[in-house]
Amino acid sequence: MSQPSPAREGVRTLVSVVVIAITVLPLAWMLSLSFKSGDDINNAQFLPKTWSLDNYRTVFRNDLFTDALRNSIGISLIATAIAVACATGTAYAIVRMEFPGKRLILLGALAIAMFPTIAVVGPLFDMWRTIGLFDTWIGLILPYLSFTMPLSIWTLTSFFKQIPWALEDAARIDGASAWQAFRYVIAPMAVPAVVTTAILVFFFAWNDFVFSVSLTSTNNSRTVPAALAFFTGASQFQQPTAAIAAASVVVSVPVIVLVLVFQKRIVAGITSGAVKE
Amino acid sequence: MSTASATRTAPRHRKPRKQLDHAQRMRRTGWLLSAPAVLIMLAVAIAPLVDAAWLSLFHKRLTTPDANSFAGLSNYWVVLKDPLWWTDVWTTLALTVLTVSVEFVIGFGLAQLMQRALYLRRTLRTIVLIPYGIVTVVSAYAWRYAFDPSTGFVNDWFGTDVAWFDHRWTALFVIALSEIWKTTPFMSLLLLGGLIQVSPDVHEAARVDGAGPWQRLTRVTLPIMKQAILVALLFRTMDAFRIFDSVFVMTGGANDTETVSFLAYRQLVSRTALGLGSAISVLLFACVLLIAFLFIKLFRTDVSKLGSPT
Numbered sequence: 001m002s003q004p005s006p007a008r009e010g011v012r013t014l015v016s017v018v019v020i021a022i023t024v025l026p027l028a029w030m031l032s033l034s035f036k037s038g039d040d041i042n043n044a045q046f047l048p049k050t051w052s053l054d055n056y057r058t059v060f061r062n063d064l065f066t067d068a069l070r071n072s073i074g075i076s077l078i079a080t081a082i083a084v085a086c087a088t089g090t091a092y093a094i095v096r097m098e099f100p101g102k103r104l105i106l107l108g109a110l111a112i113a114m115f116p117t118i119a120v121v122g123p124l125f126d127m128w129r130t131i132g133l134f135d136t137w138i139g140l141i142l143p144y145l146s147f148t149m150p151l152s153i154w155t156l157t158s159f160f161k162q163i164p165w166a167l168e169d170a171a172r173i174d175g176a177s178a179w180q181a182f183r184y185v186i187a188p189m190a191v192p193a194v195v196t197t198a199i200l201v202f203f204f205a206w207n208d209f210v211f212s213v214s215l216t217s218t219n220n221s222r223t224v225p226a227a228l229a230f231f232t233g234a235s236q237f238q239q240p241t242a243a244i245a246a247a248s249v250v251v252s253v254p255v256i257v258l259v260l261v262f263q264k265r266i267v268a269g270i271t272s273g274a275v276k277e
Numbered sequence: 278m279s280t281a282s283a284t285r286t287a288p289r290h291r292k293p294r295k296q297l298d299h300a301q302r303m304r305r306t307g308w309l310l311s312a313p314a315v316l317i318m319l320a321v322a323i324a325p326l327v328d329a330a331w332l333s334l335f336h337k338r339l340t341t342p343d344a345n346s347f348a349g350l351s352n353y354w355v356v357l358k359d360p361l362w363w364t365d366v367w368t369t370l371a372l373t374v375l376t377v378s379v380e381f382v383i384g385f386g387l388a389q390l391m392q393r394a395l396y397l398r399r400t401l402r403t404i405v406l407i408p409y410g411i412v413t414v415v416s417a418y419a420w421r422y423a424f425d426p427s428t429g430f431v432n433d434w435f436g437t438d439v440a441w442f443d444h445r446w447t448a449l450f451v452i453a454l455s456e457i458w459k460t461t462p463f464m465s466l467l468l469l470g471g472l473i474q475v476s477p478d479v480h481e482a483a484r485v486d487g488a489g490p491w492q493r494l495t496r497v498t499l500p501i502m503k504q505a506i507l508v509a510l511l512f513r514t515m516d517a518f519r520i521f522d523s524v525f526v527m528t529g530g531a532n533d534t535e536t537v538s539f540l541a542y543r544q545l546v547s548r549t550a551l552g553l554g555s556a557i558s559v560l561l562f563a564c565v566l567l568i569a570f571l572f573i574k575l576f577r578t579d580v581s582k583l584g585s586p587t
Binding site: 112 | 310313318325328329332387390393394395396398402405410412413418419423428430434467521526538541554562565569
């Protein structure tokens with residue numbers, strides 16, 4: 001980054017534009033497809049000739065989709081809340097306390113983060129059927145917890161290490177109570193880390209397909225990604241292409257909003273979980 | 278940190294007994310705070326894995342509940358003898374090698390761009406995150422419909438007339454494209470994390486010493502980034518090896534595009550052949566372990582520092 005020549009900068013800007021275009025293309029295509037109706041769907045054109053909201057109406061009138069959307073929101077939020085709460089405790093303990101086994105927890109978590117989720121689906125399928133958790137919210141929340149916990153523990157541990165905990169002592173010396181020191185000094189520094197972790201966990205739960213497709217069988221608990229794979233459209237004779245596109249747009253909106261709002265934090269989260277120090 | 282907090286409470290009570298109490302209390306609180314997370318991970322990740330290993334030793338199908346007999350290692354034998362398993366292994370390997378290597382090259386370029394671009398840098402960093410967040414099933418549908426000969430625009434744009442999903446390699450090509458689109462951002466962010474550690478001073482010094490751009494890349498930048506590169510490649514490779522969603526949506530495993538995860542799913546859930554399916558799961562797990570082992574050997578990196586915040 002010595003002397004930035006205008007020619008180089010021009011090339012970089014051009015490449016940036018191309019990258020942005022390629023990144024947006026599949027999403028623009030889904031959006032366009034979701035507004036197509038009738039013959040437009042099969043005309044192999046990128047943009048619709050006439051714009052229609054029919055697909056969105058179809059999708060929101062379909063129980064399969066609305067139930068799945070409710071399941072996705074409920075299950076993902078609950079899993080996120082519990083995972084982040086438990087992981088915060090663990091990460092705090094790992095950073096602030098000396099106890100045997102903390103290294104084992106970190107390594108064990110890393111191992112879990114790496115193993116293929118499909119490997120535990122069989123036994124869970126069997127166990128859930130036996131104890132009645134098959135096709136329930138809890139039946140999905142539990143696996144989500146155990147697979148997001150490693151990520152949360154690692155991300156939070158690495159964030160918490162950067163918090164200048166000595167400030168807590170300083171506040172205590174200045175006469176703050178333990179609670180005040182935590183509330184006014186530590187919490188404001190810890191909250192961004194917790195929010196970041198929550199977003200990453202939410203992405204995992206929102207995105208999961210393996211568990212949802214294997215551990216559910218009805219609208220009771222099937223989440224959107226799995227429901228999309230079983231979508232049949234308004235009638236048996238209709239190709240569900242455009243309806244799937246509309247449903248896809250609907251599930252992508254929350255994610256895109258989260259990305260736009262928390263861009264910096266997500267980057268910090270992804271990199272801190274893996275490559276700090 | 279911990280020693281500092283130990284000495285913080287210690288000075289007023291110098292008696293060693295108190296010191297011990299404090300250490301004990303800290304240990305107990307530490308365990309207590311970690312317990313919920315550890316218990317959940319043990320119960321819903323470790324226990325099923327052990328269970329899978331156990332189940333793989335039995336002839337067990339849910340459709341025939343009475344026929345649950347000990348099989349020894351015969352399930353493994355059945356799997357390893359079957360050409361289908363090997364086809365699936367090669368498919369998975371081909372997808373993994375193709376996607377991860379392309380992602381590494383593009384991801385590295387993208388990381389450079391995100392670090393150096395003067396204009397559009399912020400937009401770039403934001404936009405690039407979107408594929409990372411998008412549901413894999415959704416992106417798989419987007420690519421499937423784009424390449425579909427009747428609905429898609431791809432044949433129209435490029436003047437081709439290919440039935441992309443009717444042939445093994447064209448189908449795998451589209452699957453790989455969608456994976457690359459989806460996960461390159463993750464790769465590039467991890468690499469950016471490493472790139473930031475390369476200080477401009479070192480680069481400048483190398484330049485003054487007469488190193489050309491290629492030498493600066495291979496002798497300065499890449500060695501400093503080694504750790505970040507290892508983590509990025511390792512994480513992505515393990516992730517790519519368990520590919521499932523895109524295959525499910527795009528081909529359903531037809532035309533020899535089935536991957537190992539998909540085979541496990543088919544045996545476990547569709548056929549409810551728990552014994553055989555578990556054997557496949559265990560083999561898949563072994564493959565992932567092998568990949569991790571090879572990576573660490575290859576890079577000769579201290580495992581204890583691997584991606585570790587400690």
